[in-house]
Amino acid sequence: MEFKHKAHIMDAAGISRALSRLASQIVEQNVGMTDLLLVGIRRRGVPLAERIAERIEHLEGQRPPTGQLDITLYRDDLSTVGPRPVVNRTDIPVDVTDSTIVLVDDVLYTGRTVRAALDELVDFGRPRKVELAVLIDRGHRELPIQADYVGKRLQTTAAEIVKVMLKDYDEEEQVIVVENE
Amino acid sequence: MGFNQKDLLGIREISAEDITTILDTAESFKEVSRRAIKKVPTLRGKTVINLFFEPSTRTRTSFEIAAKRLSADAVNISASTSSVTKGETLIDTARNLEAMGPDAIVIRHPSPGAPHQLARLIGASVINGGDGAHEHPTQALLDAFTIRGHKAGFAGLQVAIIGDIAHSRVARSNVHLLTKMGAHVRVAGPRTLIPPYYEQITGESEGSLTVCDSVDDALSSADVVMMLRIQRERMTAAFFPSLKEYSIQYGLTLRRLRLAAPDCIVLHPGPINRGVEISSEVVDSASSLILDQVTNGVAVRMAILFLLVEREGH
Numbered sequence: 001m002e003f004k005h006k007a008h009i010m011d012a013a014g015i016s017r018a019l020s021r022l023a024s025q026i027v028e029q030n031v032g033m034t035d036l037l038l039v040g041i042r043r044r045g046v047p048l049a050e051r052i053a054e055r056i057e058h059l060e061g062q063r064p065p066t067g068q069l070d071i072t073l074y075r076d077d078l079s080t081v082g083p084r085p086v087v088n089r090t091d092i093p094v095d096v097t098d099s100t101i102v103l104v105d106d107v108l109y110t111g112r113t114v115r116a117a118l119d120e121l122v123d124f125g126r127p128r129k130v131e132l133a134v135l136i137d138r139g140h141r142e143l144p145i146q147a148d149y150v151g152k153r154l155q156t157t158a159a160e161i162v163k164v165m166l167k168d169y170d171e172e173e174q175v176i177v178v179e180n181e
Numbered sequence: 182m183g184f185n186q187k188d189l190l191g192i193r194e195i196s197a198e199d200i201t202t203i204l205d206t207a208e209s210f211k212e213v214s215r216r217a218i219k220k221v222p223t224l225r226g227k228t229v230i231n232l233f234f235e236p237s238t239r240t241r242t243s244f245e246i247a248a249k250r251l252s253a254d255a256v257n258i259s260a261s262t263s264s265v266t267k268g269e270t271l272i273d274t275a276r277n278l279e280a281m282g283p284d285a286i287v288i289r290h291p292s293p294g295a296p297h298q299l300a301r302l303i304g305a306s307v308i309n310g311g312d313g314a315h316e317h318p319t320q321a322l323l324d325a326f327t328i329r330g331h332k333a334g335f336a337g338l339q340v341a342i343i344g345d346i347a348h349s350r351v352a353r354s355n356v357h358l359l360t361k362m363g364a365h366v367r368v369a370g371p372r373t374l375i376p377p378y379y380e381q382i383t384g385e386s387e388g389s390l391t392v393c394d395s396v397d398d399a400l401s402s403a404d405v406v407m408m409l410r411i412q413r414e415r416m417t418a419a420f421f422p423s424l425k426e427y428s429i430q431y432g433l434t435l436r437r438l439r440l441a442a443p444d445c446i447v448l449h450p451g452p453i454n455r456g457v458e459i460s461s462e463v464v465d466s467a468s469s470l471i472l473d474q475v476t477n478g479v480a481v482r483m484a485i486l487f488l489l490v491e492r493e494g495h
Contacts, residue, residue, distance in 0.1 A: 070209065073209075073213070073221040073222070073223040073487075074221065074222060074223070086205075086206075087206050087209040087210075087487070089208060089209050089212050090209075090212055091212070119222065120221075123217070123218040123220070123221070124216060124217060125217060
């Protein structure tokens with residue numbers, strides 16, 4: 001598929017600064033960090049959660065545990081998406097009951113991914129609190145879901161695609177907006 | 182993603198790539214079975230019918246638990262309590278079940294090819310839960326999943342399959358699967374229980390199939406030993422003199438197991454006959470993965486139900 005490049009939003013340094021700010025805000029809201037757990041939503045939420053955890057360690061001298069969620073089995077659009085998504089593994093390393101969980105994803109759009117992630121999380125136990133951190137909030141919510149920590153808010157149209165590219169999966173590290181040709 | 186089929190009828194019909202897709206997907210479902218809440222909403226509102234014309238504890242329960250852990254509704258029908266006893270044919274039973282709108286039917290039947298006939302008749306996904314002495318694909322897949330958890334890969338792996346080869350759908354499905362994946366399979370058992378030209382069932386494949394003259398030949402340096410149950414219910418003639426003699430000549434004992442590789446693993450599809458095809462010491466030894474097979478069976482069947490029912494465009 002060919003994409004038309006529309007806008008350059010962040011470069012590697014911009015992503016790094018945004019993550020540092022998210023880390024500071026998370027620390028500020030969770031003083032003492034008792035039972036804090038960062039959970040990345042596959043795929044790109046996972047490296048973002050790791051990077052935020054590193055920054056929190058730098059700030060507080062203690063690295064919060066991190067986990068990862070694959071929400072495929074909880075999607076509400078399984079039979080309409082195709083080809084069939086690959087089911088990857090979910091890994092929650094600690095007991096979630098009474099913990100404070102910060103869900104981490106790259107882009108917040110309709111809110112359906114977060115809805116699925118919340119459903120999956122509560123199957124592991126009853127967290128005391130669940131918060132949401134995203135690198136980009138691009139609007140167009142279809143469910144009553146909001147992020148607690150936002151790297152950058154973008155005004156977008158439904159036809160546009162926000163691509164968060166990270167060195168873990170992509171050649172270049174940047175955030176761009178493209179549109180289908 | 183290569184696997185986009187309606188049915189799972191046999192291993193012979195699917196590719197090595199399909200097999201890998203099923204095993205990879207099963208890895209994710211194994212994690213679900215370790216959670217506090219062992220259930221995901223993936224197949225909510227779907228119906229799975231277990232249609233069993235032969236006795237089964239493991240396979241039927243395994244499919245039922247797999248369906249329930251995916252939030253599907255599971256219905257069990259066994260021949261002894263169904264209209265089959267009133268003379269209804271398989272085709273009519275199938276049409277009536279189809280009229281109730283199931284999404285998948287798991288069928289076990291004494292006649293080879295019964296699942297294939299069912300699959301042609303109805304729109305629901307059909308899964309072969311064992312058809313006569315023909316195939317038992319989900320057993321071979323869970324065996325492969327168990328092997329993969331303990332060995333680096335299938336290529337070049339030496340696998341011995343020992344016992345009643347002729348009546349064993351487990352052996353047939355495993356031979357197809359393992360040779361497709363590049364393993365070298367050796368079978369051994371009483372000559373009366375190995376069909377003629379058995380070497381030729383694999384056709385062109387990555388691995389190889391050899392019929393051995395003795396159990397000791399088959400076991401020599403094997404990485405995996407798969408023991409088969411003596412199926413007295415399928416034996417219409419005297420294939421060997423007595424169970425005692427069978428046990429002495431073909432049974433797996435700790436002493437015999439020493440011929441195999443030091444890290445050899447032992448599989449058995451169950452139900453086991455302790456002291457006949459396998460000694461109690463072997464069953465309870467560290468090499469035995471017989472209960473792991475049962476645990477893995479649920480994850481593998483969850484993967485199969487997921488892949489078939491949630492196929493593209495369905």
